[in-house]
Amino acid sequence: MDRTLEIAHGTPLDAALSASLVFDVAHLFAGALVLISFLMLYQDRLYALLKVFALQAVVLSLSVGWQALAQDAPHLYVTAAIALVFKAVVIPLALARMVARLGIHRQVETVVSIGPTMLAGIALVALSLVVMLKATAAVGGAADALAREDLAFALSVVLLGLLMMVTRRNAVSQVIGFMSLENGLILAATGAKGMPLVVEISVAFSVLIALIVIGIFLFRIRERFDTVDVDALDRFRGGRA
Amino acid sequence: MNLLSGLLVDPAPVLVAVPAASAVLLALVPSYRVGAFLNVAACGLTFALALLLLGAPRIQGPFLIVDDLNIVFVVLNTFVAFTTAWFSAGYIAHELETGRLTPLNLRFYHAMYQVLLGAMTLALLSNNLGVMWVAIEVATLTTVLMVGLYRTEAAIEAAWKYFMLGSVGIALALFGTILVYMVAQPVVGEGTDGMIWSVLMKHAREFDPALLNVAFVFLLLGYGTKVGLAPLHAWLPDAHSEGPTPISAVLSGLLLNVALFAVLRFKSLLAAHPGTLAPGPLMMAMGLGSLLLAGFMLYRRRDIKRLFAYSSIEHMGIIAFAFGLGGPLANFAGLLHMTMHSLTKSAIFFAVGHACQVKGTQELAKIRGLTTSHPLLGWSLVAGVVAIAGLPPAGVFMSEFLVVTSAFAARPWLALILVLGLLIAFGALMVKLSAIAFGEPSPGTDPVKASYVPMGVHLALVFAAGLYLPPELVAWFRHVAAVLG
Numbered sequence: 001m002d003r004t005l006e007i008a009h010g011t012p013l014d015a016a017l018s019a020s021l022v023f024d025v026a027h028l029f030a031g032a033l034v035l036i037s038f039l040m041l042y043q044d045r046l047y048a049l050l051k052v053f054a055l056q057a058v059v060l061s062l063s064v065g066w067q068a069l070a071q072d073a074p075h076l077y078v079t080a081a082i083a084l085v086f087k088a089v090v091i092p093l094a095l096a097r098m099v100a101r102l103g104i105h106r107q108v109e110t111v112v113s114i115g116p117t118m119l120a121g122i123a124l125v126a127l128s129l130v131v132m133l134k135a136t137a138a139v140g141g142a143a144d145a146l147a148r149e150d151l152a153f154a155l156s157v158v159l160l161g162l163l164m165m166v167t168r169r170n171a172v173s174q175v176i177g178f179m180s181l182e183n184g185l186i187l188a189a190t191g192a193k194g195m196p197l198v199v200e201i202s203v204a205f206s207v208l209i210a211l212i213v214i215g216i217f218l219f220r221i222r223e224r225f226d227t228v229d230v231d232a233l234d235r236f237r238g239g240r241a
Numbered sequence: 242m243n244l245l246s247g248l249l250v251d252p253a254p255v256l257v258a259v260p261a262a263s264a265v266l267l268a269l270v271p272s273y274r275v276g277a278f279l280n281v282a283a284c285g286l287t288f289a290l291a292l293l294l295l296g297a298p299r300i301q302g303p304f305l306i307v308d309d310l311n312i313v314f315v316v317l318n319t320f321v322a323f324t325t326a327w328f329s330a331g332y333i334a335h336e337l338e339t340g341r342l343t344p345l346n347l348r349f350y351h352a353m354y355q356v357l358l359g360a361m362t363l364a365l366l367s368n369n370l371g372v373m374w375v376a377i378e379v380a381t382l383t384t385v386l387m388v389g390l391y392r393t394e395a396a397i398e399a400a401w402k403y404f405m406l407g408s409v410g411i412a413l414a415l416f417g418t419i420l421v422y423m424v425a426q427p428v429v430g431e432g433t434d435g436m437i438w439s440v441l442m443k444h445a446r447e448f449d450p451a452l453l454n455v456a457f458v459f460l461l462l463g464y465g466t467k468v469g470l471a472p473l474h475a476w477l478p479d480a481h482s483e484g485p486t487p488i489s490a491v492l493s494g495l496l497l498n499v500a501l502f503a504v505l506r507f508k509s510l511l512a513a514h515p516g517t518l519a520p521g522p523l524m525m526a527m528g529l530g531s532l533l534l535a536g537f538m539l540y541r542r543r544d545i546k547r548l549f550a551y552s553s554i555e556h557m558g559i560i561a562f563a564f565g566l567g568g569p570l571a572n573f574a575g576l577l578h579m580t581m582h583s584l585t586k587s588a589i590f591f592a593v594g595h596a597c598q599v600k601g602t603q604e605l606a607k608i609r610g611l612t613t614s615h616p617l618l619g620w621s622l623v624a625g626v627v628a629i630a631g632l633p634p635a636g637v638f639m640s641e642f643l644v645v646t647s648a649f650a651a652r653p654w655l656a657l658i659l660v661l662g663l664l665i666a667f668g669a670l671m672v673k674l675s676a677i678a679f680g681e682p683s684p685g686t687d688p689v690k691a692s693y694v695p696m697g698v699h700l701a702l703v704f705a706a707g708l709y710l711p712p713e714l715v716a717w718f719r720h721v722a723a724v725l726g
Binding site: 131136147158162171174178182184185188189200201204211212 | 375378382400405415451
């Protein structure tokens with residue numbers, strides 16, 4: 001009796017399959033975002049870094065799109081579109097133009113060398129998994145496993161972005177680090193079911209990033225300092241620090 | 242008439258709308274004189290509306306909330322914004338004369354001033370955590386733009402540093418906000434309710450404590466960056482010293498308070514839940530750290546605005562410590578200290594602004610003997626520094642005294658560190674003050690053309706508060722202190 005009912009409304013196998021499909025695909029995208037964050041950590045050319053960042057933005061847009069489909073939340077498509085158009089195309093192109101104009105495509109001055117940075121990155125990911133999975137253990141049952149693990153991945157992306165910001169001296173790669181950090185935030189926000197204002201927040205962030213990029217242009221850090229190496233900025237601090 | 246009675250019942254939306262409309266208007270006004278006048282008028286109007294809040298009923302709408310806590314912040318904020326706009330009108334006229342700013346710069350500056358005021362008011366009055374976050378982000382962006390206004394190398398460096406650290410701070414705060422939503426979602430359901438402040442407070446006891454703790458750590462680090470708490474204070478001295486002086490006054494007197502307000506909101510959420518980690522020790526540690534660090538850093542300053550920027554870090558540390566200590570007395574002391582610090586520090590920045598303009602420099606070594614060359618200005622600065630250093634009879638003395646006594650009652654060992662930090666900072670300020678105010682005056686003896694009224698009003702309030710606090714104000718602060726837990 002039970003069985004016939006279930007067949008009439010779609011087989012239990014189907015339901016299980018689609019539930020696990022939602023889970024697996026969302027996992028795939030979130031995991032890919034973390035992996036791409038690692039890819040960014042060891043790029044030593046700005047153009048390559050920009051390309052990897054664009055790739056992360058594309059994956060983010062897919063991930064957000066998938067959440068929009070799975071949660072039946074059409075407004076999230078807007079966020080996905082912003083990620084795709086603005087972060088995967090417009091910003092990388094603008095930054096690439098800037099890098100070409102300033103002639104700094106070979107420079108990614110790192111403060112810490114690649115090896116220790118990667119090790120620190122692994123430690124940060126482990127940390128965020130431990131913290132998040134432990135802290136959320138009581139929140140939900142199996143239904144929320146996706147949200148919980150999404151959160152752990154999102155924190156990893158956030159921390160890796162932060163790591164990139166502190167291990168790079170170059171202003172352009174710091175901006176990229178910040179944008180990748182923000183990708184993690186969008187991942188967390190879209191993973192939280194029914195969270196309000198996600199679209200507004202992603203728009204607010206886009207404005208912020210656009211201003212940063214315009215800021216680099218307008219302030220013409222190159223003209224003033226001959227380099228976008230922020231270490232050079234420090235010399236103006238002189239004795240007043 | 243209908244409009245007027247509506248205003249009396251609920252002035253909150255108008256309070257946010259006035260600065261927003263003024264910003265658009267000021268962006269369109271080409272004359273800087275008219276612009277400066279309109280800026281003062283708009284700030285005055287906002288302050289008058291904020292006073293209306295005192296008599297208005299407490300509301301908890303879907304967008305805005307008016308409660309006893311945020312009224313204190315809104316009234317203080319709009320008042321200091323008003324006096325600063327007044328000071329700014331005289332200040333920028335001088336900057337225009339010396340050619341450091343152009344009329345176009347000023348048009349931008351006035352519009353941004355109003356955007357900043359509107360964003361801060363929205364952040365304080367918003368009932369939605371997401372809106373509050375967006376408003377604080379907007380406030381940060383406008384101040385970044387204003388810090389970079391002079392376009393000198395140092396100003397650009399300061400703006401960039403502020404931008405990067407501020408962005409990281411607000412990013413962490415957003416992560417914390419998302420976590421709070423995830424904590425609330427199983428209890429209050431999906432959708433907007435999970436971000437409405439009054440709903441969250443009602444259900445605080447049902448939330449999962451573990452995730453709420455993690456959320457608070459992110460929120461404290463994120464908004465703490467904007468408060469200027471060590472170790473995340475690095476942006477603050479640069480931003481204060483390189484921007485126009487009215488902006489230094491607004492940053493120290495207002496924006497730091499708004500970020501602190503956000504921290505307090507979340508602290509009271511944790512306080513409402515018995516199972517969570519006590520938020521106090523974290524705040525106390527950051528507060529004491531800031532106090533000690535800033536105390537030692539004060540000795541080595543060579544730039545006058547940087548000196549008082551470090552003094553702001555010191556005082557935000559004391560305030561964070563007081564709120565971290567918790568309990569009715571310490572919270573009361575924290576609120577009072579915050580109010581006194583805002584008034585005193587902006588008065589000091591007004592005096593410093595005048596002093597830098599007549600001397601044509603910000604270097605401490607070149608600003609000497611101010612009481613001889615400009616008696617009124619010099620003695621006002623002395624009064625301000627004496628007040629901020631915590632000497633009686635200023636209001637700061639009273640609030641610091643309350644912080645110290647409540648600390649001795651609750652945590653004697655921490656109180657010792659607190660007193661040590663206070664003494665270190667006191668010594669530094671006295672050493673610097675004697676050089677600035679007394680001795681042979683340095684060159685630059687032109688009289689100050691701008692008005693001393695804003696500075697005088699602030700100092701009068703601070704010293705009056707040290708001698709007499711109206712019982713209504715005490716009752717109010719006491720009530721708010723009890724709510725904060």
